Amino acid sequence: MMKTSIDIKDVECNEEILTPEERKDRIGILNLMLDEGGVLPISKCSKFKTLDSLIKKKKLILDEQEKEIQFAYPVSGLPTSHHITLSDGREYYSMCAIDSLGSYFTFWQDLEIDSVCSTSGEPIKVVVKNGEIVHRSSPDINCIHVDLNAFENWSACC
Known part of the structure; x- marks a missing residue:
């Protein structure tokens, strides 16, 4: 029989490598991607102070040529x-x-x-x-x- 409930204690989260401010900014960026409906131009992320750190930690995946966030797990801009x-x-x-x-x-x-x-x-x-x-x-x-x-x-x- 398939387990159909998910207990939060069973979910492994790698956010412990993020600071509280990075976690807050990451969720803010995810929400902005949803509000924008897809890929997110970096120019719209100036209010997020930890943007560079999130990129360095590979929490955001960029198209550097287009200067936009394409992926921020679990969200795909594509x-x-x-x-x-x-x-x-x-x-x-x-x-x-x-x-x-x-x-x-x-x-x-x-x-x-x-x-x-x-x-x-x-x-x-x-x-x-x-x-x-x-x-x-x-x-x-x-x-x-x-x-x-x-x-x-x-x-x-x-």
């Missing part, structure tokens, strides 16, 4: 197979299927995930409320964790 709708109505794409599930713990909002299986191409829908999966489009949906260090383009296989 379309992916993983579309998220938050309970406040904002929508975005997540980097991968696992990031989609973890989005609840980033934004602390109920959400709907519309995705596509990378193997079968079948549509997938998952609804998360209060940190629990309350709906999934199939009882056979499984999440498999893979050692991502073994793949150069790991976001394409998740």
